[in-house]
Amino acid sequence: MDPILSARNIRKRYGAFLALKDVTFDLPRGERHALIGPNGAGKSTFIACVAGQLPGVEGKMIFRGEDITALTPASLAKKGIGRTFQISRAFLQMTVMENIMAAVVIASGRWTSLSRGLYRDNLEKAFGLLETVKLDDRAAARVADLSLGDRKRLEFGMALAGDPELLLLDEPTAGMSIKERHYLMEMVATRMEETGKTLLFVEHDIDVVMKIAQRVTVMARGAVLVVGTPAEIAANEEVQAIYLGGHH
Numbered sequence: 025m026d027p028i029l030s031a032r033n034i035r036k037r038y039g040a041f042l043a044l045k046d047v048t049f050d051l052p053r054g055e056r057h058a059l060i061g062p063n064g065a066g067k068s069t070f071i072a073c074v075a076g077q078l079p080g081v082e083g084k085m086i087f088r089g090e091d092i093t094a095l096t097p098a099s100l101a102k103k104g105i106g107r108t109f110q111i112s113r114a115f116l117q118m119t120v121m122e123n124i125m126a127a128v129v130i131a132s133g134r135w136t137s138l139s140r141g142l143y144r145d146n147l148e149k150a151f152g153l154l155e156t157v158k159l160d161d162r163a164a165a166r167v168a169d170l171s172l173g174d175r176k177r178l179e180f181g182m183a184l185a186g187d188p189e190l191l192l193l194d195e196p197t198a199g200m201s202i203k204e205r206h207y208l209m210e211m212v213a214t215r216m217e218e219t220g221k222t223l224l225f226v227e228h229d230i231d232v233v234m235k236i237a238q239r240v241t242v243m244a245r246g247a248v249l250v251v252g253t254p255a256e257i258a259a260n261e262e263v264q265a266i267y268l269g270g271h272h
């Protein structure tokens with residue numbers, strides 16, 4: 025296995041509460057990997073640790089052979105770790121195109137260039153991303169007027185602007201209809217497949233997990249319980265006990 029990400033003994037405390045208890049985890053390059061587990065298992069905390077968003081994380085995080093422990097989200101983005109962000113309120117009144125352009129410009133790292141060539145390149149890239157997430161026909165719409173499914177696809181497109189090697193998605197389908205969930209996640213899976221990138225996602229919809237993930241990590245109470253293929257996970261008695269035990 026050629027891991028793109030190796031987490032070693034990751035610990036995270038919130039005050040006196042230990043939310044992650046020595047999580048050790050290897051993510052092979054090019055894999056679509058789901059993190060599942062009951063509420064409070066530590067899934068979002070782990071994703072936030074990988075994205076560099078939490079202070080005081082203990083342990084070691086290696087990305088593409090390099091120690092990235094304690095790097096800031098901005099430097100992690102430059103190194104190829106991307107995640108989606110909810111579009112902030114101020115940007116909801118702007119159009120789909122303006123939002124995706126902002127993501128492209130930020131990802132390019134060149135805010136102030138007036139070069140027309142660069143502007144044209146950015147515009148082309150922005151259009152390409154809108155095509156990828158099937159929003160090219162909504163380019164002029166205000167984000168506030170989009171359906172939830174459309175907005176989530178836009179957020180996915182914006183996360184792709186930096187062309188991340190590893191994409192982190194924390195409950196990307198929350199609040200969506202079953203049909204929208206599958207539509208979004210099939211789109212994400214296709215994109216990952218075509219570009220050879222790696223995906224780590226937290227997902228509560230087990231049907232989506234079974235369809236999209238190549239391997240699954242089950243977390244419970246801040247620790248990794250079991251790792252396996254979707255079929256192995258579905259057949260695992262410990263996992264069944266957690267889910268049927270009413271703890272989620």
Ligand SMILES: Nc1ncnc2c1ncn2[C@@H]1O[C@H](COP(=O)(O)OP(=O)(O)OP(=O)(O)O)[C@@H](O)[C@H]1O
Nearest residue numbers: 038039041043061062063064065066067068069070
């Ligand atoms: N900022 C915080 N301060 C204190 N405790 C926190 C904080 N964030 C999370 N926790 C606690 O840490 C534990 C893990 O939370 P986390 O959100 O990572 O779990 P999760 O597996 O993503 O759960 P869910 O499926 O409900 O989103 C929970 O017990 C939660 O209450």
